[in-house]
Amino acid sequence: MLSIPIEYYLILSAFMFIVGVTGVLIRRNAIVVFMCIELMLNAANLSLVAFSSYHGNPVGQIFVFFVMTVAAAEATVGLAIIIAIFRNKLTVNVDEINIFKW
Amino acid sequence: MELANLYQSINLIIPEIVLSIALIVLVIADLIFHTNKKIIPFIAGTGILVTAIFVINQFNYIGFAFSTATHTARSFGMLAVDSFGVFFKLIVIVSSFIIVLLSLASDEIQKTTDRIGEYYALIYGMILGMFFMITATDLILIYLSLELLSLSSYVLAGFTKLRDRNSEASLKYLLYGAVSSGLMLFGISLVYGLTGSTNLYIINTLIQNPHINLFTLSFATILIFAGIGYKISSAPFHFWTPDVYEGAPITITAFLSVASKAAGFALLIRFVKTVFVSYETNEGFWSLIEVFDWQSILVVISILTMTLGNFSALWQNNLKRMLAYSSIAHAGYMLLGLVVLSNQGLIAILIYFMIYLLMNLGAFLVVMLIANKINSEEIDDYNGLGFTSPLLSVSLAIFLISLTGLPPTAGFIGKLYLFIALVDAKMIAVAIIALLNSVVSLYYYVRVLKHMYLVKATASTPSIIPSTSNAILLLVLVVPVLIFGVYFQPLVEFAKDCIVILGI
Numbered sequence: 098m099l100s101i102p103i104e105y106y107l108i109l110s111a112f113m114f115i116v117g118v119t120g121v122l123i124r125r126n127a128i129v130v131f132m133c134i135e136l137m138l139n140a141a142n143l144s145l146v147a148f149s150s151y152h153g154n155p156v157g158q159i160f161v162f163f164v165m166t167v168a169a170a171e172a173t174v175g176l177a178i179i180i181a182i183f184r185n186k187l188t189v190n191v192d193e194i195n196i197f198k199w
Numbered sequence: 200m201e202l203a204n205l206y207q208s209i210n211l212i213i214p215e216i217v218l219s220i221a222l223i224v225l226v227i228a229d230l231i232f233h234t235n236k237k238i239i240p241f242i243a244g245t246g247i248l249v250t251a252i253f254v255i256n257q258f259n260y261i262g263f264a265f266s267t268a269t270h271t272a273r274s275f276g277m278l279a280v281d282s283f284g285v286f287f288k289l290i291v292i293v294s295s296f297i298i299v300l301l302s303l304a305s306d307e308i309q310k311t312t313d314r315i316g317e318y319y320a321l322i323y324g325m326i327l328g329m330f331f332m333i334t335a336t337d338l339i340l341i342y343l344s345l346e347l348l349s350l351s352s353y354v355l356a357g358f359t360k361l362r363d364r365n366s367e368a369s370l371k372y373l374l375y376g377a378v379s380s381g382l383m384l385f386g387i388s389l390v391y392g393l394t395g396s397t398n399l400y401i402i403n404t405l406i407q408n409p410h411i412n413l414f415t416l417s418f419a420t421i422l423i424f425a426g427i428g429y430k431i432s433s434a435p436f437h438f439w440t441p442d443v444y445e446g447a448p449i450t451i452t453a454f455l456s457v458a459s460k461a462a463g464f465a466l467l468i469r470f471v472k473t474v475f476v477s478y479e480t481n482e483g484f485w486s487l488i489e490v491f492d493w494q495s496i497l498v499v500i501s502i503l504t505m506t507l508g509n510f511s512a513l514w515q516n517n518l519k520r521m522l523a524y525s526s527i528a529h530a531g532y533m534l535l536g537l538v539v540l541s542n543q544g545l546i547a548i549l550i551y552f553m554i555y556l557l558m559n560l561g562a563f564l565v566v567m568l569i570a571n572k573i574n575s576e577e578i579d580d581y582n583g584l585g586f587t588s589p590l591l592s593v594s595l596a597i598f599l600i601s602l603t604g605l606p607p608t609a610g611f612i613g614k615l616y617l618f619i620a621l622v623d624a625k626m627i628a629v630a631i632i633a634l635l636n637s638v639v640s641l642y643y644y645v646r647v648l649k650h651m652y653l654v655k656a657t658a659s660t661p662s663i664i665p666s667t668s669n670a671i672l673l674l675v676l677v678v679p680v681l682i683f684g685v686y687f688q689p690l691v692e693f694a695k696d697c698i699v700i701l702g703i
Contacts, residue, residue: 154396171346182367197442
């Protein structure tokens, strides 16, 4: 049986990671920034499962379960905080959330 | 894993188990006593004290818990219980106890009485995360404990959500934190790909293989450093620090600046020592695996951190924000102890942390007591306080002088040992840069004293006399800072006993 080489997974994962990082850097909507962070986590997940199958040991797959749980918890906390800030300022644009400056 | 191993492992994580039980008790008590929540802080304090007893007891237990991997006829666990870890757990537990006392004295926190149960439960979540961070020797556990600590602290940073600066602090903390943990996770996945293992000790033996892909390994470890560097707020991952420290409730600021930083340092030191050090020479110097020049990178990071911290602190008008920049600078100083890669540097870091705990928590306590009264942390509002509120002003002066590192305070001893370690490692140039940085820091610390003592008090200058319990707490922090400035031998002896990091 012909299997897909690991490079394909890694290229896809690197691409997702770069899209995520770029999104965090250039998007100004807090919710979109948050979605880009999720993309970074999922890129790491993809490479973890790819490596897990490559090495033939299950550690990577177990790690992915934990990462998914953490990502869900992070999304919960994050959205709650975004709601709290929206109630105070009526915006989720990170450029307008700027009481603190140096 | 065998049953005997499991049983032995449970013995090694008793403090964490006690902490989890206390957390559950706290949540249940919050439900039972929902009409009168005065008892909650006492339950929280008791839980921390009980945990402290078990932590001290751990000095007698040394070993790996939850051995998952066997390699070269020895097994390495997911957790390493050693005297280095116990030392940092003690730092965390002492500072959390002081934070509980601080919370009792803080008007800001006391206003949120109906949610006080959540507050202490989240603090427990942070302590638990830090405990696992300090002992973790497996990348999965490192990531999970980091996230446990982060998630609890995101919520706490915005705990008094009535003010918009709280929620802004919380959002900034969350965004920076989530990005750096995402970077760290990608780095971890690459390390796992290179070595096929998540255990630090096995990674250490595998990366000594000369055929390893050097570029990927360096890239991956830089990404992992992003996650750890964010926790210790070292440059270039320090941007969140001033905003979060200024916006968060002051008790949480104090907690983040001491305990969270201690846990981050413990993780960083353990990571460097177990992954990159191949052996220890007889003189106590650590020999790095020669794949990549980590030492020069660490030198650059630490110099950058302290310089950025000190120079940005120069033009701050908010005392809380100034202390945030000063804590960045202190992270830079403490990194110097790691830069020298020797046991002597490690001892210097441990001494520095004991002193840093006292002086930083003390400074935040004074700022909080003054803010309780005048509801402001602006340095201009401190004008003339030296004449109307002598106890607070003198204590603040002692803490700030100690933070600068002048004798006869304890801060001098901490810096002295760091510089001795640097000179012994023949890094004179770095020592001189650090010394010049201390001189710069003198300017902004003394500026506060100038406002308190050289500006005449007016009729509107408030007179702030702390309650007896707060005064006692203040003295408990001030007196050691003075005593350890002259009688520091016990600190040094204790630090020397606590440098055992379980290795191969």
